[in-house]
Amino acid sequence: MDLGSVISKRIAFVFPGQGSQYVGMGKALYEKSAAARKVFQQADEILGFPLSTLCFHGPTEELGDTINAQPAILTVSLAYLEALRERWRSLNVNIVPSFVAGHSLGEFTALVAAGVLDFADALYLVRERGRLMKECGDLQPGGMAAVLGLDRETLEAICEEASEVGTVVLANDNCPGQSVISGENAALERAMELARQRGARKVVRLDISIASHSPLMERAAQQLAELVNKIPLREPQVPVVANISGRFMTTVDEIRKEIAAHVVRPVQWTHSVREMANDGTAAFLEIGPGQVLGGLIRRIRSDVEVMSAKDFGI
Known part of the structure; x- marks a missing residue:
């Protein structure tokens, strides 16, 4: 990896959503990165149960339950981000994204990365998001x-x-x-x-009993809107690309509307990637468990570079 080349490019950080979870995710990261370890320890303390143990050892069915999968993916993705930052500091480099984006649930990770949400508030929101979506699924299978x-x-x-x-x-x-x-x-x-x-x-x-991103999630969207209005949000330090519109969000008001509505609206990932590429993004760094987004990005724009944490030795 030529760090000089990476630093000179406009780069977007992208974060995966639900479905990227697997038993064992983050375990090696926890063992080799102090920064990542701190993220897992914070999550366990904030949630009041050993989420890290669930990520590392399962069982699969419990990890895949949406109420657990959502905070688990958020935590692992942020652990990767902190491990990357730790790695870059050791090399005396600083890679700052021009944009951040997340696929569905990954949008919450992007909001933390952009400084909009605190980790604790994001964990609370995604845990509640999972619970509310599950309730909707029970009411309207x-x-x-x-x-x-x-x-x-x-x-x-x-x-x-x-x-x-x-x-x-x-x-x-x-x-x-x-x-x-x-x-x-x-x-x-x-x-x-x-x-x-x-x-x-x-x-x-798909192996999921919830009709996410559909009108069946309207009840969850209304309750999420109420929760989001009670949580402090900050102006993003870098533009966040919205799932709903595929366009850049730069104000708190835009973000509040996005967080509530995106469980009932479609994820415009193709448009999101094109928007970033058309604005000069030459490289995309996927941060989190798996490498699903990298494959999608290559099919959307073959002229951009796609990287993962592995490219930096993480």
Whole structure:
């Protein structure tokens, strides 16, 4: 890794969302980085239970429960960020992003990285976000499905047709040819059937019983709005790219609206990446468990450099 080359480029820090969790995540990081270890210890103390043990040893089903997965991914991602900063200090370099962005849940990590939220407040919010989403899922059961090989317009038309039997919408525009739909079970199954008929390369029901980023989360959105209004937010030190619009947020008012609404609105990841690249971002650093976002970014813009913490020896 040529640090001189990295420092000279406009770089964006991007953070993953739910689904990136796995048992064992962050364990090696905890063992070799004092800065990362401090993040895990803070999370355990703030939450009042050993989240670090759940990350390192599972069980898988408990870690995957949305009420645990959300604070776990936030914590591991921030542990990676602090380990990277520790590494850069040891090399006497300072890499400052031009933008930060997160995919769905990862947006909260981005807000901490941008100085908008304190870690403790972010942990509280994502824990509550997970609880509220789970409650919505219990009241209105649904799910999500990945669809590969169809363009956005075709998939939106499919969702509209399938809505005759219930609510189903485009939830994540991840990259060209890769999307996620979300909604009530009957409508979701109908949309999956239609997607196969219209030539989708692959249609896969995801292992999740919550219809995230759909109107089924309206109750959670209203309650999140109330919670967010009680938490102090600061102006971002660097622009944060919004999931809902794919555009830069630079004020507290914009961020409050975004945090509440994004559980019912689709994640515009394709637009977000293009917005950053069009504004001169030449490199994207994925920070957190897994490397899913890197693959999506390469499919959105093949002319940018994509890096992960591994490139810095983390």
